[in-house]
Amino acid sequence: MELTRRDLLKGAAALGAAGAVPGAHARPAHAQTTQKKELVVAQGGDVSMFDPHMSTSSNDIRVSFNVFDNLISRHPDGKLHPGLATEWKLQGQTAWAFKLRPGVKWHNGDAFSSADAKWSLERTLDPAAKTRVATVFTTIDRIEAPDANTLVIHTKKPDPLLPARLAFYGGQIVPKKYLEATGAEGFNRKPVGTGPVRFVSWTKDDRLVLEANPDYWGGRIDADRVVFRSVPEAAPRIAGLLKGEIDVITQLPPDQGEKVNANASTRMVGALYAGLYVLAVNSKVPPLDNPLVKQALSLGIDREAIVKELWRGRGIVPSQPIAKGDNHFDASLPPLAYNPKEARERLKKAGYKGEEIVIETTVGYTANDKPMSEAIQAMWKDVGVNAKVEVFEFSVRAQKNRDKSFKGLWWSDPTSTLGDPDGMMWRLLGPGGPQDYWRQAEWDELGAAARFSVDEKFRGDAYKKMTRIFLEHFPWLPVIQPYEDYGMQKYLEWTPNPNQQFEVRKFNFKFRRA
C-alpha cells in the first residue's frame, strides 16, 4: 500500500481534529453499510489446535464450532436445534435414536454418514486417541449405526442431558475416512469438517484464513472469507476495531464499552454469560465450615455496587447457583441480598472471633477478579470480617485447583456447559468434582438422582430443593452473572452465543449492504 501526500495531509488533519475533540476519530459517514466480503475477527489469543477433540480452550472452540458441526447445535437463544441430526428421540430409558441429515458433504467432497458420527464419538472415549475431551461422553455405553442416516446411542444409565452434551465440545463430528488416512497430525494441519467455513491457511500468532463453504447445508454464509487474528492486548484490539481494521473483537472489557459505543461506526454487543462468577469456598476450614459465617459473608457483599461500579452495569446480581437462562432456573427467587446489619448479627450468632478469611485472586484470570476482591474485602471489613486478599499467579491457581488446596475463597467462573445445573453446580461441586470442598447428604442424593432421571419434573423439584440447601450453606458465594461483550462494526448483524461458542452462520450473521 502506498502512502500518498493526500494520505499524509488527511492524517495530519485527523491528528489536529483528534487533538481538538478528545476521543474523536475520522470516520466516513457511510460506515453503517459495507461492501466487504471478508470478516476479520480478533481474539485475545491464537488458535492452538484445529482438531476439535484435542482442545477445549475458548480461543480454539471459537474456530472449531465453525469448521465442524455437531449432531445438535445450541443457538444463541440457548435452545437446542438440529445440526447434523435432524431429529432425535428417547426410546425407553437409555436409547437415543438420531435421524441424520442426508446429502451432507465434508469439505473434501466425501459424503457424511452415520459411520462418521459413530466413529467420532467413539474416538473421544478411545484411550489410544489421547483426546482432551475423554470425560464428555462417559455416560455412553455403545453406539450403533444401523444405516447411513440413523444413529442409536445407548447410555449406561438414563442420561437426560445426552443431547446437550452432543451440542458442546467433544461433540463436533470429524471425518472417519479422512482422519484415518491423514492421522491425527495431518488432520490437525489440514482440518476437514462439514461446517459453514473451511480451512485455507494458518500463520501462527498472525492470521488464520477460512473461506465460506459454498455447499453448506445451513446456507452459504454472507462472507467469502473469515479471518481470525490474535491480538493479545485489549488496547490494540480496540484500536483496530475503532479504526476499522477489525470487524469483531472478543473479550471487550466492561470499562471500554462506552468508548466503542461512542465511536460512530462501532458498537458493543453482549450475551449474558452462560455461567456465574463466584467466590468458591473451602468449607472445610474454620470458620468457613460454619454456614452462618458464609451466610454473613453473602449478606455482606453489595453486589449492586459491584455490578454498577466495577462492571459498568454489564451484569446482573445472581439469585441462586443456577445461571439465568439455564434449565430449572427459578425466576421467583429475589437477587441475593445485601444487609450489613443482618450480616453482623449472623457473625455474632456464629461466634465469629475475627479469624482471618483469605481471598486468593489472580490478576485477570477472571475479569475484574482483583478489584472485586478488594471491594469485597472492604465491604466485609465494614461488617467486622477480618478478610485478607492474597494475589497469586495463574499457574499457582491451576496447581491449587488440581490439589484442592485453596486457603479460603477464590474466584471461579463456572460455565454451564450443558445449559443445565447438572453441567455446572453438580459437575463442579458434586462428590469428587473439582470444587468438592463441602458435602451435605441430602444435596448429594438429590444431585445424583437428578443426573440419572429423564423425568424433567422430578429433576426440577430436585434442583429447587438443592437450591434451598445451597442458599443455606453457600459452597459458592455467587457474585455476578456478567455479560460476555464483543465490539463490532455497525455494518455487521451478528448475535453472540452465551457460552463462548462463536458461531458464524447464515441465521445469525450478515453484512449490511448499501
Place this chain on the structure above:
Amino acid sequence: MRGFVPYLAQRITRALIALWLVSTVVFVVMRLSGDPVPLLLPPDAPRSEIFRVRAELGLDQPLPVQYGLFLMNVVRGDFGRSIHYKEPAFTVVKGYIPATLELGLTAFVLATLAAVPIGLFSAMKRNSLVDHAAMGVALIGQSAPTFFLGILFILLLALKADLFPTSGRGDWRHLVLPALTLGAFTMASIARLTRSAVLEVLGADYIRTARAKGVAETWVVAKHTLKNAAIPIVTITGLQFGTLLGGAVVTETVFSWPGIGRLAVQSIYNRDYPVVQCTVFLAALMFIAINFAIDLVYGLLDPRIRTH
C-alpha cells in the same frame, strides 16, 4: 595474528558454558513454575486423566532423568515436542524467527543510523540547545516503558493520525510502529554513549595535535575521533542487541507481531516447556553469536585486545 587461535578457543568455550547455563536455568525455572497438565484438560478432568497425560508428556519421570534426557536431546538439536501445538518445538520456534529478525534488524538499523549522528552532533555542539533537546529526548526514550510507548504510538500514529496499521504483520507500514517502539531504548542508549565517547576523545592530546597541525575539522571528526570512539560504541551496540531481544517480548505482544518474543510469553502462560526452552536457547545463541562477532570486530579495531 599471533594468539588469535587460543583467543578464539577461549571465546567458544565461554559461549558453550553460557549456553549450558542458560538451558539449565530455563529448565529448572520452567519446572518450578507449575504443571502444564491442568491447563490442558477441562477443569473437571479426573485425576486418572491428569496422570495419563503427565505420563504421555514424560512429566512423570524424576527431574534428574528429565534433565538428562533434555541435555542429551539438545545436543542432538532436539528440543522435544510442543505440549501446546503437538509439533516438534524447533519446528514451532523456527516459524517465528523470520518475524523477529525482520523487526529486530529494522529496529537495530534504524536505532544505530539515527543514534550515532545524534550523539556525534550533540558532542560537537556540546551544551547547545540542540544538545540539550537531543539528550532530553534520549532520556525519554530510555526511561519510557516499551509497553507505554507502544500503546502511545498506536493511539496517536495509527488511530488518530491514521498513518499506520494498529497491529499485525504485513507490508512495510506494519513494521514502522513496532520498530520505532522496539528501537527507542536502543537508540537512546547508543546516542548517549556516542556523545560521551566522542567527548572523551575530543579532549585527547592527539586531537589537539591534529588540530594544531591544521587538519580540517571534518577530517578530525571522521578519522581521528570516530574511529577511536568506535570501541565503546560497538560494545554497547552488541549488548543492545540483547536488549532488543528482551524488548521484543513486550513489543511483539503489544503489536501482535508473530515473533519469538510473543511466542515465549504465550508458551510460558501455556507451560509449554519445550517451546520455552527452545526459544530461550535460540535467543541466547543469537545473543552469544552477535557478541562473539563483536569480540572479533574489536580485534580488528584494536590490535591490543587480541594480544592481551
